[in-house]
Amino acid sequence: MAKRIRMKPDSPQCSTCMMAQVCLPAGLPEREMTQIDQLVKERVRLKKGDSLYQQGESLEALYSVRLGSVKTQLTDLSGQSQITGFYLPGEVVGLDGMLEGQHNSNALAMEDSEVCVIRLDDIDEISRYAPSLQHQIRRIMSKEISRSHHVLMALGSLRSEARVAAFLLNLSQRLAILGYSSTDFVMRMSREEIGNYLGLTLETVSRLFSRFAREGLIHINQREVKLLDLDALKQLSGQA
Amino acid sequence: MAKRIRMKPDSPQCSTCMMAQVCLPAGLPEREMTQIDQLVKERVRLKKGDSLYQQGESLEALYSVRLGSVKTQLTDLSGQSQITGFYLPGEVVGLDGMLEGQHNSNALAMEDSEVCVIRLDDIDEISRYAPSLQHQIRRIMSKEISRSHHVLMALGSLRSEARVAAFLLNLSQRLAILGYSSTDFVMRMSREEIGNYLGLTLETVSRLFSRFAREGLIHINQREVKLLDLDALKQLSGQA
């Protein structure tokens, strides 16, 4: 189960964190970087499948993925559920639900993971003397809005092959930012999760992976992928 | 074309606005309400079809719809475009693109409309002495995230009839908040726009409206709708 880890008070967190360049502090001036060092007082360690938060719980913090990966999903009254995002290190989860002050989605660890707890109260506190923190929060929220609008575009106007190609390219880009290979990576999610996220069935996703492989666009072995023809994938995905 | 209207300096705006209860200031304490009165220094009046902002323009402000309705859309390199939202009075447009500081969508007036200009600089300025303004901005952004996640859910996991039913119910609820009838209203958007938003063709939308009417769930005459059986629509949409 989820395990909470308290940080030593006054020990710097963000300014010495390896993720700082890709996480919430990214782009902050040096001076303010040290000021937000007290922002993270706690981390949570999650085992694969553990829940970080659930629909209905009161929202007190945001969570920045430090290690591993997390998915968020909505469940409707008929029991249908929809994955709304896959989050990698440096990405922030829990941005929805601030209107009513309670989470309206579930967040689950897709593998053993660790997240930094960013309490809303502390954001307010610290942003009094580090005003750009507010800008960072806005930028992160804006990025999430933009991201979900792009997924909307994919679900609303792309055909299955284009969605899958776009999915691969998106993962590729985000992994590259983290310093991993952009062409050679392991997907942390199952065919079913990919299908759910993209509004397709797991069979369709599997068939498309097989077809892309047959056509020489990718190599695929279970969850290991190698992107062989980025241009063709871009073409397919509408990002020609 | 779009017409900019300067406000008289020092004349109160938000605190005396009819929309205050459903707009950005909603829920603010009385004391802070007057403090944000200088937030809106300008309004923009748009004719039907006018653009409020375009992909690539630098982002300096948010826009709160005061009158009329606005749609936002993304266009990809292949020319395909996807409507990402329909915005009614009190709703805020322009929340994406803060990461790069430039709009990455287009906003267009769906009818003659008027929007309040909320400059980002002024938000920073005013939130120094009205700290809850930051909370309101966060809440509005969070609401947009939540909204788009719910649309994701609709596009990813609902069938066409469920999407259309959910669309009607959603419009109904938002109009009710504005004080209009929740069962009897005029849709400002064409079948094509609805279809684009919902990831369907205009023919499919038209057929479903006809079928719902035949089955006694709604009355429909062009863009005028009357919702006759809310329960059945909820059932259909998965919000049973």
Place this chain on the structure above:
DNA sequence: CGTCGAATTGACTATTATCAAACTAAGTGG
């Protein structure tokens, strides 16, 4: 009254889902 854009309706087609079977990799327990 005629034109034009929007909406409806029908016939047919394409895409993707569903159902089912077989296969793989990675445990689990005798």
Place this chain on the structure above:
DNA sequence: CCACTTAGTTTGATAATAGTCAATTCGACG
């Protein structure tokens, strides 16, 4: 250590949903 699960994946055959194309119809407006 090996048979036996089990969850995840692949592949095929068939079905359903929604898309495409085309013909009207409707309504608003000049």
